[in-house]
Amino acid sequence: MGDQENIHSSILKLETLKTQFSLAMKQYKTAFSNYTISTTSENLRQVNSLNDLLVNLHSQILNTLKYVNPAYYSVSDKTKVQVNNLNTINFYLRKERQKVNKLLSEYNTLDNLQTDTTLKIESQYLYYKILLVISLVLIFFIVYQFLYASSSSKSLVGGRNTLFYKE
16 A cells, blocks of 8 residues: 555656646746747746756656656556656756856846947047047137237337337
């Protein structure tokens, strides 16, 4: 009776995990589809989170299968097929995880580049504003000096052949 209870509880646990796995896989497919349509970091994080959940459920299913009575394995070829399917899916999920991590890395790199470029542009803009202010001050100073110097200097006054200074 103990073996049958263990098998029964393991089967119930497997069914629960299988249901959770199917639901998570549907969510993963939807999230991945959303990500391919709109490549945002939020979609990428959701795909990564669901990938982690699927890998965790896969591990739980494999651990549950390990503790099932060996007699159950000999009777049920379904278990072997299920393990093979889970291993295939796990392999696929790990490959997808690598792709997602690579995309996250590339996204972060692009985000950092955009931030750096924005900072450079803003610093150049500030530099040109400072140069403009300095140029305007210099032009104002030169014009002021020219006007002030011409109004306060001695001027030459004269006719045709005569020159004299006026003070």
